[in-house]
Amino acid sequence: MLARTLFVMTLIFAGFLAGAVRAESFLVVKTVDRADAEQVEVMTPEQLRALQADILEETKLSSKAMALARDEWAKDAANTKSFPNGAIHRRSATPVGPPFDDQAKAEEKRARMTERAAANLADAQDKFEKNMRARYDTEHRREKIAEMAARETERNNFEDKARKIYDAQLTQLKTPAPGTGGAPAAPKAP
Secondary structure (H helix, E strand, O other), X not given: OHHHHHHHHHHHHHHHHOOOOOOOOEEEEEEEOOOOOXXXXXXXXXXXXXXXXXXXXXXXXXXXXXXXXXXHHHHOOOOOOXXXXXXXXXXXXXXXXXXXXXXXXXXXXHHHHHHHHHHHHHHHHHHHHHHHHHHOOOHHHHHHHHHHHHHHHHHHHHHHHHHHHHHHHHXXXXXXXXXXXXXXXXXXXX
16 A cells, blocks of 8 residues: 555656646645644645755755754753754655645645644544543642653753754855855854
8 A cells, every 4th residue: 555655656746847737736735844743735836846946955955054053052051962863854845646726626635634634633632631631640640740741841942942053054054155156155164
């Protein structure tokens, strides 16, 4: 089943690259950002190609941006922990299904997919909360839940800070230096 799905997606993607999709077609595209959060968007094939080109450029610059972000992270005395490399995920954009001739149909599919994902997330959260209530029913255990929530919030803030530093370094690498005629800016010397 997985091989079949990959084969179909490869054929669809090859059709996009070959220009087989008409200009007035619309695609439902699943995008994943650096925080590993998924979104579903409607795009034209041209918009998808531009987004994928941007992602490819970022991929080429990612190791350099990661090194610069680690250096900047180390300079800040407030950062007592090491740089969280695992907090920064690679962006992706994948078309879902065939192209639509009508934007309204593509929007309907996007809405269905978004509703389904929200329902699945709500179900998972309900199961988690029910499990936690069953496991931690005493006052002492409720305090443990509060501690776990505080640690999770701290970790999320920590990872968000790292992603912002990485994004700033990546943007700096992608931005042409003034007077160089479009060449990427040279990284700052430490």
